Amino acid sequence: MFVILKQNLWRSSVISLPMLHFQRLARADIAAASWLRRLSTSHAPLRFLIVEGYSEEGRKELVDNGAGIASDLYATMLASSAGSIPTTHHVIYPTDGPFELPDLSQFDGVAWTGCRLTVHQTEDPHVQRHLKLARQLYAFGSLA
Numbered sequence: 001m002f003v004i005l006k007q008n009l010w011r012s013s014v015i016s017l018p019m020l021h022f023q024r025l026a027r028a029d030i031a032a033a034s035w036l037r038r039l040s041t042s043h044a045p046l047r048f049l050i051v052e053g054y055s056e057e058g059r060k061e062l063v064d065n066g067a068g069i070a071s072d073l074y075a076t077m078l079a080s081s082a083g084s085i086p087t088t089h090h091v092i093y094p095t096d097g098p099f100e101l102p103d104l105s106q107f108d109g110v111a112w113t114g115c116r117l118t119v120h121q122t123e124d125p126h127v128q129r130h131l132k133l134a135r136q137l138y139a140f141g142s143l144a
Helices: 022-028 030-041 056-064 070-081 125-143
Strands: 002-005 014-016 046-051 087-092 109-112
Touching (some): 046 070, 070 087
Parallel strands (some): 046 087
Antiparallel strands (some): 002 014, 002 109
């Protein structure tokens, strides 16, 4: 899983979940600390787009075997990592078929769950949708 944040929030546009500890990042970067102070005193939530990697069948299999749906777990992890900062999220399902990408400017970050697909399956339409989405998200983040 990785999280893409708008570049004006932190120096890096791509961070891993273990790096999403706000206090540690704030100590490492004065600009981030200032941003975090403003955010923690505002009522504006962190807005996350969560990309659910599993197909509908894969999600059903996870639930049938006692596991949770990845996007639900990520929403919970992101909320708990944010501490007292409120969060909201929207989930998209590119593996299920064509989907409409929401307005990326409405989100502060993107979290991408794992799945059974691999990037090496380049002829698989599911993988092609994920790769196209990754390019779109990277292009958007690199322009911020």
